[in-house]
Amino acid sequence: MSKQNFVIGLTFVIGLIVGGLAIAVWPAPPLSTPAGHALSLRVPKNRQLLDIAISPDHSLLAYTAITDGRTRLFLRPLNRFEATEVTGSIGAAQPFFSPDGTSIGFFSNGFLKTTSLYSDGATPITICAVPGTPAGAAWRADGLIVFAGPGATGLREVAATGGTPVMLTTIDQDAGETSHGWPSIINDRFLLFTVGKHGYDPRLTLLDLETKDTRPLLLADGGGFVVTPSTLVFARRGELFAHHLNSKTLKATTPKNPF
Structure with missing residues (x-):
């Protein structure tokens, strides 16, 4: 496949x-x-x-x-x-x-x-x-659209009414990062996206849109989706997982078994 x-x-x-x-x-x-x-x-x-x-x-x-x-x-x-x-x-x-x-x-x-x-x-x-092949977009409640452009670039954001995009995240090349993509919004404040790295599985990462702090969550094949306030669904190596996400701390528990 x-x-x-x-x-x-x-x-x-x-x-x-x-x-x-x-x-x-x-x-x-x-x-x-x-x-x-x-x-x-x-x-x-x-x-x-x-x-x-x-x-x-x-x-x-x-x-x-x-x-x-x-x-x-x-x-x-x-x-x-x-x-x-x-x-x-x-x-x-x-x-x-x-x-x-x-x-x-x-x-x-x-x-x-x-x-x-x-x-x-x-x-x-x-x-x-957005030249090339994009990698997902998410529409924020404050009227901004976050999207992933092609190649080794970070996420960008642009007004939903149009304008010039600005960089939201930056690729950490020293850490081996190759791409940021597949963004989704959580609670209007947090951005979930995927970080690709040389020689490693992609990892779901969480960005606080207010403080700009980021922290890694879990390994995943692509984007993750919060389907309820406390459930995160994602795929890893061809299998689909769902696990608990603390709605206050947004810390994730490690899933034991796939669907």
């Missing part, structure tokens, strides 16, 4: 968990949590599924797919089977929602773009240039 296909598969599985969804038989949630729902992700035969994302309120599924030889972004309410193509999304990759779920961002042909879900066919807004 290629790294790209593995990331796609991991994103799909984690997306289902985030949405409180179940495929086949899924362990029952706590009594205080609403029951899970079954999701049938049917993609037309002329579409090759790539990336997916689920809105913060779990009502919308966004996915990119290749159709007619070109990648496009589609939106589908989870209570329906039909998906609608997002206007101006040719070349779209790695979609992500705004915190309030009213807009969606994506990379397309060397640019970071956003579009309102209520724009009624309006052309997406170009936020900034």
Whole structure:
């Protein structure tokens, strides 16, 4: 399995968990949590599924797919089977929602773009240039978008209204770091991202957006996702793990067994 296909598969599985969804038989949630729902992700035969994302309120599924030889972004309410193509999304990759779920961002042909879900066919807004192959983005509650550019660079942030990106993290080459990528936001204050290093497995790292302090968490193949206030889901060497995350200290316990 290629790294790209593995990331796609991991994103799909984690997306289902985030949405409180179940495929086949899924362990029952706590009594205080609403029951899970079954999701049938049917993609037309002329579409090759790539990336997916689920809105913060779990009502919308966004996915990119290749159709007619070109990648496009589609939106589908989870209570329906039909998906609608997002206007101006040719070349779209790695979609992500705004915190309030009213807009969606994506990379397309060397640019970071956003579009309102209520724009009624309006052309997406170009936020900034992102040459090469990006490695994920996350939309902060304060109106900034954190994204990972290509190559041996750190994470950048840019206003969701557009502008010039500024560096948020810096690659520590002396420590053997090669990349920072796959960011996600925790509690509006912390940024979870992956640090790649020469000769080592990637590691999930936590950045305090207020103090700028960083600390390592766990080894992982790619990005991690906080699916409940105290549960972190990630993959390691082809296996999917979930473990407890202290919501106050954000310290992680070592997972014993994979899903």
